Amino acid sequence: MFIGHFGVGFAAKAIAPKTSLGSLFLAAQFIDLLWPTFLLLGIESVRIDPHATAVTPLDFVHYPFSHSLLTVLGWALLVGGGYYAIRRYARGAVVLGALVVSHWLLDAIVHPPDLPLYPGSELFVGFGLWSSLAGTLVVELAIFAVGVGLYLTSTRALKGRDFVLGSLVAILLLIYIANLFGSPPPDAMAIARVGQAQWLLVLWGYWADGRRVPGSGAVLQPGWSGHG
Numbered sequence: 001m002f003i004g005h006f007g008v009g010f011a012a013k014a015i016a017p018k019t020s021l022g023s024l025f026l027a028a029q030f031i032d033l034l035w036p037t038f039l040l041l042g043i044e045s046v047r048i049d050p051h052a053t054a055v056t057p058l059d060f061v062h063y064p065f066s067h068s069l070l071t072v073l074g075w076a077l078l079v080g081g082g083y084y085a086i087r088r089y090a091r092g093a094v095v096l097g098a099l100v101v102s103h104w105l106l107d108a109i110v111h112p113p114d115l116p117l118y119p120g121s122e123l124f125v126g127f128g129l130w131s132s133l134a135g136t137l138v139v140e141l142a143i144f145a146v147g148v149g150l151y152l153t154s155t156r157a158l159k160g161r162d163f164v165l166g167s168l169v170a171i172l173l174l175i176y177i178a179n180l181f182g183s184p185p186p187d188a189m190a191i192a193r194v195g196q197a198q199w200l201l202v203l204w205g206y207w208a209d210g211r212r213v214p215g216s217g218a219v220l221q222p223g224w225s226g227h228g
């Protein structure tokens, strides 16, 4: 899953309006931001198999530090706790921690059973939606669309047309299409190197969010007869 994680990051703005979209992306995608570095360090591994699933040619052989349920709970505490230490915004900290965990739960929907419960676990989780390209597209694009919609209704641009946000949404969609329909990567190290570029999407999130302010607020105020 790629774009679905970003969709959940967008959506979380409605719950934590004072937290930047960049931080929300960082948390929602945190374990996939760690993963390329763990591949480069040689402590996790991936294999390319064009027949692995209908959606991705990646066979996630070993990734217990980034993607086991137990370590993900630890990463969630680290991200949420670190944010609270810096920002003192409890709601944002809780939302960021929940976003880190949401990544594992969403991965569990699409991955074949390859997500360990803890490092060394013999039990692997995964409901295998990646066996269906259409099913994956429907679920992931729906999450993304709802997320972007919630972000748009809970913020407004400081001035004029918001090309930074528009281009961010467009680039996410383009990367998703390229991943789905492009040729498989040449080798695992190429995946690890290209994967580092995801940090740019986090920075783009901070950039886009800095040009917007918490908007109508309708979603957040009980009693307000707005949408949401």
Ligand SMILES: [Zn+2]
Pocket: 031, 032, 067, 103, 107
């Ligand atoms: Zn992942």
